[in-house]
Amino acid sequence: GENVEQHPSTLSVQEGDSAVIKCTYSDSASNYFPWYKQELGKRPQLIIDIRSNVGEKKDQRIAVTLNKTAKHFSLHITETQPEDSAVYFCAATSLGGSYIPTFGRGTSLIVHP
Amino acid sequence: EADIYQTPRYLVIGTGKKITLECSQTMGHDKMYWYQQDPGMELHLIHYSYGVNSTEKGDLSSESTVSRIRTEHFPLTLESARPSHTSQYLCASSLAGGRGDTQYFGPGTRLTVL
Numbered sequence: 001g002e003n004v005e006q007h008p009s010t011l012s013v014q015e016g017d018s019a020v021i022k023c024t025y026s027d028s029a030s031n032y033f034p035w036y037k038q039e040l041g042k043r044p045q046l047i048i049d050i051r052s053n054v055g056e057k058k059d060q061r062i063a064v065t066l067n068k069t070a071k072h073f074s075l076h077i078t079e080t081q082p083e084d085s086a087v088y089f090c091a092a093t094s095l096g097g098s099y100i101p102t103f104g105r106g107t108s109l110i111v112h113p
Numbered sequence: 114e115a116d117i118y119q120t121p122r123y124l125v126i127g128t129g130k131k132i133t134l135e136c137s138q139t140m141g142h143d144k145m146y147w148y149q150q151d152p153g154m155e156l157h158l159i160h161y162s163y164g165v166n167s168t169e170k171g172d173l174s175s176e177s178t179v180s181r182i183r184t185e186h187f188p189l190t191l192e193s194a195r196p197s198h199t200s201q202y203l204c205a206s207s208l209a210g211g212r213g214d215t216q217y218f219g220p221g222t223r224l225t226v227l
Contacts, residue, residue: 032214040153043203043218087153093214098163100146100171101214105155 002027004092006104014112019080021107023090024072030092033073034101035064039086047088048075051095080111115140119204119219126194127227134189134222136204145187146216148203149173156203162187194226 003026013019023033031052036044050057050064050073057064061080066073073092077084087108093101117138126132138145147159158171162181176198178190187206191198204219 034215036216038153043220044156044216045218046215049215089156091216095214099214100144100158100161101216103156106153108153 002030002092002102004090004102004104006090006107008107009105010108010110012110012112013080015080015082017080019077019084019109019111021075021088021090021109022072023074023092023104024070025092025102026071027092027094028071029094029099032093032095033064033066034091034093035075036089036091037086038089038106044089077109080109082111082113085109085111117204117206117217117219119202119222121222122220123223123225125225125227128193128195130194130226132191132194132224134191134202134204134224136187136189136219137185138187138204138206138217138219139185140206140217141184142206142208142217143184144207144214145181146205146207147171147177147179147187147189148205149200150203150221151200159202160189194224196226199224199226 005024034049037047038044061078063076087106090104091101093099120135143164146161148156157173160179202222205216207216
């Protein structure tokens with residue numbers, strides 16, 4: 001089955017800095033990579049995703065990059081703000097009826113004002 | 114409004130009790146999932162379902178069972194609750210097939226077993 005490794009487990013940055021969270025996956029059949037943000041006491045919510053036919057996707061201050069050859073994908077947050085503080089989860093799956101997403105263990109991002 | 118709902122939101126019970134955590138979604142999603150999560154920690158998949166009459170066990174064996182008699186409803190039952198079951202339980206749903214597999218999570222049930 002799929003195995004997803006996520007690093008770092010904790011990331012502390014100053015407001016305005018950039019933050020990068022990295023994930024690796026093992027199953028070459030995986031072709032869909034979502035990122036979820038979970039604020040304290042809230043449910044995880046999708047913030048950005050990427051499919052394997054795309055190398056990079058951006059949405060305002062967040063971007064995701066994918067390297068299929070190396071089997072890794074990363075979340076980039078620029079100009080971080082205190083409201084970016086949360087736990088971020090990456091996941092890998094294959095778009096198809098029988099696949100179940102495999103999640104990374106999560107990264108706790110702390111943005112200091 | 115299309116959403117995913119969980120009840121109860123908070124539950125405190127004694128050891129040995131049987132409990133059922135409810136999950137319903139109004140989005141018409143085929144797939145549904147149950148996760149166990151300690152606050153801010155990793156998501157452990159307990160059970161999932163591809164559709165009506167489909168149930169599968171996840172990675173975490175938590176002595177629980179699920180049923181999927183209706184598309185919108187996916188209850189989780191603990192036959193005999195133990196203190197080790199104290200955690201938050203998150204239900205989620207997603208579309209099946211190539212239309213995308215984004216998961217939508219419910220607000221969670223925070224369970225405390227005394």
